[in-house]
Structures are given as C-alpha cells and as structure tokens.
Amino acid sequence: MNLLLIDLDGTLTKSDNLIGFSIFMLKKKKQYRFLQFFPIYLLLRLKLIDNIRFKILYSWLILRDFEVSLLTVYSEEYAQSDSLKNDINQDVVDFILKNKVADRVILSANFEFLALAVSRFLEPKECISVKLEILNGRYTGRIINTIPYGQTKVDIFLNQFKNKAFDKVIGIGDSVSDILWLKQLDEGYLIKFNSKTKMTSFTLVK
Numbered sequence: 512m513n514l515l516l517i518d519l520d521g522t523l524t525k526s527d528n529l530i531g532f533s534i535f536m537l538k539k540k541k542q543y544r545f546l547q548f549f550p551i552y553l554l555l556r557l558k559l560i561d562n563i564r565f566k567i568l569y570s571w572l573i574l575r576d577f578e579v580s581l582l583t584v585y586s587e588e589y590a591q592s593d594s595l596k597n598d599i600n601q602d603v604v605d606f607i608l609k610n611k612v613a614d615r616v617i618l619s620a621n622f623e624f625l626a627l628a629v630s631r632f633l634e635p636k637e638c639i640s641v642k643l644e645i646l647n648g649r650y651t652g653r654i655i656n657t658i659p660y661g662q663t664k665v666d667i668f669l670n671q672f673k674n675k676a677f678d679k680v681i682g683i684g685d686s687v688s689d690i691l692w693l694k695q696l697d698e699g700y701l702i703k704f705n706s707k708t709k710m711t712s713f714t715l716v717k
Contacts, residue, residue, distance in 0.1 A: 514677040515610050516668070516696070517603075517635070519619035519626055521685035524598045525704050528621055528629055529569070531598065535589045542585075547572045562620060562688075563658050566641055570622070575652025579624075579645055586628040595629065600704060602711035603683060607633060610681065618667065618682075618692075620660040639667060664692035683713075690716055 520527045533548040551572065555565045574582070589595055607615065617638040619626045626640040644653040657663050672680065673695075681698045684690075693699025699716040 512676075512678060513610060513613040514672060514675070514680045515607065515613035515615050516618050516672075516680070516682040516692075517607065517615060517630070517633070518682075518684035518686075518689055519617055519621055519630060519640075521704075522683055522702055523600060523603055523617075523630060523633075524595070525600050525706075526598055528595075528598075528625055531594060532586065532589050532625055533573075535592065535594070536585065539588075539592075540585055544573055544577075562660055566620065566622075566658055567654060570641075570643055570650070570654055571652040574622075574643065574650045577650050579648055579650060582624055582650070583628075586624050589625075590628040590631065600702075600711060602704075603702060604633075606683065606700075606713070613681065614677075616672075618659055618664055620658055639671075661688045662691060664689070665695055668692050668695050 517523060520529070530552070533545045536542040536545040548569065551565055551568045554560045555562065560568070615633055615635040617626055617630045617635045617640065619640045621640055623638060623640040623642050627638050630638065639659055641654055641658050642656045644651040644655045659667055679698065680696045682693050682696045683700045683702055684693055685702050690701060693701060693716040700713045701716050702711055702713055704711045
C-alpha cells in the first residue's frame with residue numbers, strides 16, 4: 512500500500528486558502544473582524560514576521576471567541592464557492608487520483624477547519640494541520656499543536672510515517688520550505704503552476 516502526502520495551499524489549490532477565506536468572510540458574510548487579516552498579512556509579505564508568527568496572530572486576533580460550529584459552516588460554504596472551485600489545481604487532482612491505492616494525508620500549515628473543508632472531496636485518511644483550542648464551543652485563539660511548516664513537516668513524517676509498512680511514500684508540495692520533507696520520501700514532487708500557460712510542472716526532488 513502506498514502513502515500520499517499532500518500539501519494544501521499552492522499545491523491542491525493554486526493560491527493561499529486563508530487569503531481567499533478571509534476575503535470570503537468579509538465580502539459574503541460581513542464578518543468585519545477579518546479586516547485584521549490585511550495588516551498582519553502585510554507584515555508577513557514584508558518579512559517582518561514569519562509564517563508561524565502570522566498563524567499565531569491570525570488565530571488570536573481574528574478567530575478568538577468565534578463559534579466553532581458557525582466557522583465550520585462558513586468554511587464548508589467557502590469550499591463550495593465558485594472562487595474555490597476555480598482555484599483547485601486539476602493537474603494535481605489528476606495526479607492524486609492516479610494513486611488509487613494510496614492512503615491520502617493532508618499535511619498543511621493552514622487551520623484544520625479550513626484544510627478539512629477544502630480537501631474533503633479527496634476523502635483523506637487524515638488531515639495534519641493547525642489545531643485550535645476550543646472552550647465552550649468557541650475558539651480561544653490559542654494554537655495547541657506544533658504548526659506543520661518547514662522542519663516540522665520533516666519531524667511529523669519521521670515520527671508518524673517513517674517506520675510504517677508502506678510500499679512507497681509519495682508527496683507533493685509547492686514551496687521551498689516543502690523541499691525539506693519531500694527529500695525524505697521515496698518520491699517527492701515540487702510543483703509549480705504557470706498562470707500564463709495554465710499548466711503545472713512536477714519536479715522530482717532528490
């Protein structure tokens with residue numbers, strides 16, 4: 512049996528789902544707390560904070576005290592929206608579906624509620640992503656696990672999958688930070704979507 516590890520943002524989808532979801536929450540749901548996304552995203556783009564700090568700030572400033580059941584509904588609505596459907600990378604979906612016997616695991620630095628909603632159509636066996644603390648049915652704004660990003664993705668693979676009896680472990684990711692864990696696999700592919708040609712290249716990482 513094969514194992515297929517799948518990155519989410521920039522891989523299964525062509526862009527970052529947290530950006531799309533934040534805009535969706537502002538425009539469609541009138542949730543104005545999501546305006547706070549823009550200043551912290553600017554800090555990320557200017558490299559004044561890293562991706563991990565960005566997720567910490569996002570969860571504390573925006574998701575704190577949000578009702579879990581309501582955010583789940585909103586994320587499912589976003590996953591069914593035309594903008595998200597158009598953002599799905601069909602080349603990657605075709606690649607995944609060719610591995611029919613593989614256990615599919617999402618390995619993402621995005622929040623669990625969003626990663627689950629976006630990837631549900633693939634019926635993944637597991638979704639390893641950013642988990643949030645819940646108290647009385649609401650998010651506290653605190654992250655309760657190590658964010659799967661960079662070296663952490665390597666650690667997750669080594670701790671959870673390395674010694675399992677898989678015939679082959681395959682992975683797909685899109686960013687430089689993904690190269691670290693892709694190198695650990697039997698077959699690790701770095702993908703790049705060309706917006707002009709609408710084609711996706713798959714490069715085997717060695």
